[in-house]
Amino acid sequence: MTWTRFHRRGEVLREVVATANTRRDGLLPTDVPGVTETFADDLELLGALQLKWHTRLAGQVERALSEQPLDLPGAVATAWAATSDVLPGVRLVVDHYRAAPTSEAMAAAMATATRKEHAYLAAMAGLAGIGDDEAAAPIGARLEERARTLHRGAPVVPADDVRPTWLDRLRAAFAA
Structure with a gap:
């Protein structure tokens, strides 16, 4: 892949997201x-979106674990929900094609990606070891379900649409 093609792919993927x-x-x-x-x-497009999801999820998990080190499962569930808040459409696409793949290759890829994500969630939550995907996947699936309940109650706000809170506006008024 040439440098130009690499950058073009990134631009198109950002637009797709x-x-x-x-x-x-x-x-x-x-x-x-x-x-x-x-x-x-x-x-290939679904794989790129899934990679975008996993990359953002990993960053959110690292952040949540550093902020909440005493409740690892809670931190992981919170990170998953936060990632869903930032990438709601991507999560919906992943969920849709996980449930209704359009080909055998897609079904196999989605099953593998789901198992790996669940194993990752379980390992990061300290509930399973790294490398034992078969044992960790059911634990991670339960963590994902917990995270979905957190996400359902959270408002979805685009990352670039962060509005100041009432307290922020009050502080700004006093500072002026």
């Missing part, structure tokens, strides 16, 4: 300009 987060219909936004030229098929 933004479109998925805006639409929130759970479908791959294959109509975004540049998708068909950049990604070979739906599975």
Whole structure:
């Protein structure tokens, strides 16, 4: 992959993520300009979105564990919910194609990715060892369910749409 193609792929992927987060219909936004030229098929695009999800999730988990080191499962569940708040459309796409893959290859890829994510969640929560995906996956699945209950109650705000709280506005008024 050339440097130009690498950057173009990143630009298209950012647009795909933004479109998925805006639409929130759970479908791959294959109509975004540049998708068909950049990604070979739906599975490649879904893989790129899943990688975006996993990367953001890992960052959120690291942050949550540093802020809440005494409750590892709670921190991991909170991180998963926070990632869903930042990437709601991407999560919906992943969930949709996890439940209804369009091919055998996609079904296999989604099953593997789901098992790996669940094992990661369990390991980061201190409930399973690293490398034992089969034993850790059910534990991680329960953590994901816990996180989904946290997410359902949280408002979804786009990352670039952070509004000041009432207290922030009050502080600003006193400072002026």
